[in-house]
Amino acid sequence: KNEVEQSPQNLTAQEGEFITINCSYSVGISALHWLQQHPGGGIVSLFMLSSGKKKHGRLIATINIQEKHSSLHITASHPRDSAVYICAVMMGDTDKLIFGTGTRLQVFP
Amino acid sequence: EADIYQTPRYLVIGTGKKITLECSQTMGHDKMYWYQQDPGMELHLIHYSYGVNSTEKGDLSSESTVSRIRTEHFPLTLESARPSHTSQYLCASSEYRLPLAHSGANVLTFGAGSRLTVL
Numbered sequence: 001k002n003e004v005e006q007s008p009q010n011l012t013a014q015e016g017e018f019i020t021i022n023c024s025y026s027v028g029i030s031a032l033h034w035l036q037q038h039p040g041g042g043i044v045s046l047f048m049l050s051s052g053k054k055k056h057g058r059l060i061a062t063i064n065i066q067e068k069h070s071s072l073h074i075t076a077s078h079p080r081d082s083a084v085y086i087c088a089v090m091m092g093d094t095d096k097l098i099f100g101t102g103t104r105l106q107v108f109p
Numbered sequence: 110e111a112d113i114y115q116t117p118r119y120l121v122i123g124t125g126k127k128i129t130l131e132c133s134q135t136m137g138h139d140k141m142y143w144y145q146q147d148p149g150m151e152l153h154l155i156h157y158s159y160g161v162n163s164t165e166k167g168d169l170s171s172e173s174t175v176s177r178i179r180t181e182h183f184p185l186t187l188e189s190a191r192p193s194h195t196s197q198y199l200c201a202s203s204e205y206r207l208p209l210a211h212s213g214a215n216v217l218t219f220g221a222g223s224r225l226t227v228l
Contacts, residue, residue: 033217043199043219086152088217090203096165097142097203097217101151 003027006087006100013107019074021103023087026068034061034072035086037102043086046072077107112136115200115220122190123228130185130223132200138218141183142201145169146222152199158183190227198223 004025013019023032034046047054047061049070054061058077063070074081087100113134122128132141139160144152154167156175164175172194174186183202187194200220 035217035219042221043201045217045219048216096154096157096167097140097201098154099144099152 002101004087004089004098004100006085006103008103009101010104011106013077013105015078015107015109017077017107019077019081019105019107021072021085021087021105023070023072023100024068025070025087025089025098027089027098028092029068029089030092031090032063032070033088033090033097034070035088037084037086039083046085074105079107079109082106113200113202113218113220115198115223117223118221119224119226121226121228124189124191126190126227128187128190128225130187130198130200130225132183132185132220133181134183134202134218135181136202136204136218137180138202138204139180140203141177142203143167143173143175143183143185144199144201146197146199148197155198156185190225192227194227195225198225 007022031048031050033048035043036046037043049061049063058075060073084102084104086102089098116131142157143155145155146152153169155169156167158164158177161177161180164177177183199222203217
């Protein structure tokens with residue numbers, strides 16, 4: 001069983017829809033990252049969370065430490081949001097960074 | 110401008126060759142990582158480092174080695190390349206900026222990757 005699991009694995013949406021991607025983890029963590037990887041491989045860090053909620057533009061990330069769960073929301077989705085979204089956790093005891101399998105999002109006009 | 114650099118971006122070599130993939134960052138981050146990623150697949154941790162002279166093995170480390178003699182430099186070496194090593198290799202670095210609640214988003218930075226093909 002993966003220590004970090006994401007759902008759904010694939011997601012398609014119409015432009016303007018509200019999108020939620022979920023991440024659950026089974027280990028103690030010190031922080032959780034949400035990353036975006038576009039075709040061609042470049043990875044960009046979107047958020048780092050240790051508690052609560054963060055917002056940046058149309059993106060919102062939340063984390064519930066007790067439930068070991070985080071969500072990434074995209075409001076008013078746009079075709080340029082099409083990418084793979086990856087959840088990664090920094091393990092609390094080792095600082096090792098463990099990645100989820102990613103969620104492939106496609107937003108159609 | 111602070112960044113993380115990987116060279117070479119693309120490499121095609123024959124089986125049995127020794128290769129070193131370079132990774133350098135100018136941000137003074139203590140933590141650095143090497144990941145392997147096949148097309149459309151998840152990232153797998155190969156090695157990581159907490160700082161100078163500190164290295165740890167990840168999940169796929171058995172056929173490669175790393176060194177961390179300087180903070181900014183974290184090279185990955187394959188002693189004898191095989192076709193199964195054909196993949197993309199991504200280097201990353203990170204640092205906490207306390208308090209976390211006020212940290213910016215960009216405390217985890219990835220290089221552009223090195224795409225290796227072993228014939």
